Amino acid sequence: MHKLLLPPITWLFSIAAMLLAHEIVPILHIEPSFWRTAIGIILLLGAIALTVWHKQLFQRTKTNIDTFGQPDHLVESGLFRYIRNPMYLGFVVSLAALALVMGALSPWLLVLGFFMLAHLWYIPFEEQAMQNKFGEQYAAYQARTRRWI
Secondary structure, three states: OHHHHOHHHHHHHHHHHHHHHHHHOOOOOOOOOHHHHHHHHHHHHHHHHHHHHHHHHHHHOOOOOOOOOOOOOOOOOHHHHOEOOHHHHHHHHHHHHHHHHHOOOHHHHHHHHHHHHHHHHHHHHHHHHHHHHHOHHHHHHHHHOEOOO
């Protein structure tokens, strides 16, 4: 069951729900704009690249990427030097970029929902696992590295 709740699955579900919300209840719909669309697409591609880059970093360091699995290594390279959750940041920014392109308020509610799910459930779960596994080393990393940007 937990495999259905992994962040990439929830992210895909969020995209589908955003598209449905946009079609069914496009609250405060804004007319299409070339610049809004262009900026949204650039942000979308950049955010996906950010997430993929850090997924590959986990693969290279041979650490577990499964949110509900045990961590193997404390990764502090890539953007992990500056923020503790670059993959979640990539997920959230990509959803926000898609909402920007859609041009309505309703998709933003799902962006907020994914952010809250990550901030209140996924990340605390992972942080507890990291604390249990790495103790003081992880506490020091937390003290010098922000959760988000």
